[in-house]
């Protein structure tokens with residue numbers, strides 16, 4: 001790892017100012033960034049740790065149907081604090097990696113990184129969440145921009161993620177036991193008038209919505225509604241853990257399981 | 264370079280570190296606390312698990328400067344005040360929860376973090392909790408047994424397997 005300057009501001013304003021210098025990057029829990037720096041795949045001139053900013057911490061209810069998760073809230077904290085309000089989200093957070101990863105890794109880091117096999121992007125997209133940053137509000141549908149890419153600009157910090165609470169929801173993670181990420185994962189969220197289905201760990205373009213399943217499930221929220229649905233293996237990830245055809249098959253199976261579990 | 268101050272196993276310590284210094288490096292090289300093992304250095308194996316403000320973390324995936332002001336616990340601080348093994352350590356010995364011992368500091372620290380929140384975990388909960396701690400020797404069975412025993416539960420059911 002190359003050396004860098006280090007700052008740990010206590011407010012978002014100070015963090016934004018610190019991030020203005022050339023080559024500066026935010027540091028969340030470091031569970032992705034530190035391994036990347038060790039491999040010298042990145043060489044920021046400065047790291048600005050977000051962990052001392054109390055405004056970026058914790059989960060709270062906003063009205064009856066929305067929860068707000070602070071951008072530097074750890075997976076462990078979401079697992080504990082979201083459980084009453086949005087159990088499917090808490091369950092997802094409680095199954096990321098392992099306990100030591102969950103006690104450091106944060107929602108903002110996970111979303112900014114947009115790993116194609118990460119769990120949170122599926123929850124954010126299926127829930128139609130809003131990503132609030134130091135500059136603006138971004139709808140989930142606009143946020144993800146392909147594998148490891150988002151529309152975030154340099155120095156822009158995720159400060160809050162606003163999740164509308166669905167009527168019913170479930171995340172099915174088919175574990176890739178070596179990385180402990182999802183081999184493939186599907187998040188199904190049922191709202192009063194619509195259903196959203198987001199898929200991670202399958203497409204080479206990163207997380208996406210499976211629109212055919214959404215319309216079938218909006219008409220009939222049951223696993224049999226998906227019997228005739230087709231998932232194409234085209235442009236799905238191929239690695240030693242699974243072929244595109246295997247992942248395509250998983251997408252349908254996991255969606256059905258999520259519907260059963262959410263019903 | 265930065266000056267860091269933290270509490271390690273109850274004692275206040277300070278040192279000069281480069282900002283890029285890992286917490287594991289600070290503990291091992293600056294403080295001589297080599298019980299925190301480095302198995303992978305890639306956040307995968309859990310040999311380096313310690314507690315920071317009571318939570319299990321991988322010391323190889325945290326910067327020393329991030330631990331400024333924190334309360335850090337390592338395997339060196341786990342024994343009882345008279346130097347005898349604590350309940351978890353003793354259970355690892357009694358139930359052959361280690362062979363080469365390389366993974367053991369991380370295993371004991373993970374077990375301690377689990378039992379603090381959940382004093383009587385089931386076998387399934389223990390196995391799930393240890394997902395991030397790899398052991399190349401024991402096959403995990405005796406580690407799980409040791410943690411069940413340390414939490415005052417019977418190991419008969421799994422001893423028979």
Ligand SMILES: Cc1cc2nc3c(=O)[nH]c(=O)nc-3n(C[C@H](O)[C@H](O)[C@H](O)COP(=O)(O)OP(=O)(O)OC[C@H]3O[C@@H](n4cnc5c(N)ncnc54)[C@H](O)[C@@H]3O)c2cc1C
Pocket residue numbers: 025026027028029030031032033034050071072095096097098101104105106107108109110111112113115117118119120152156157158159179180181182306307
């Ligand atoms: C062994 C292991 C298993 C894992 N398993 C899973 C899994 O099952 N599912 C899963 O989803 N993830 C998994 N992860 C990844 C983990 O969830 C990471 O914590 C997460 O991807 C990155 O979050 P972080 O807070 O550690 O971010 P960091 O590593 O600190 O940062 C990652 C990137 O995000 C940027 N960033 C950080 N915070 C913000 C912010 N608030 N605003 C803007 N940019 C920001 C950083 O500049 C950097 O580019 C695993 C990691 C490990 C090591």
Ligand code: FES
Pocket residue numbers: 300301302303304305306307308309310311312321322323324
């Ligand atoms: S040495 Fe830290 S996880 Fe392996």
Ligand code: FES
Pocket residue numbers: 360361362363364365366367397398399400401
């Ligand atoms: S006892 Fe050898 S690695 Fe676990």
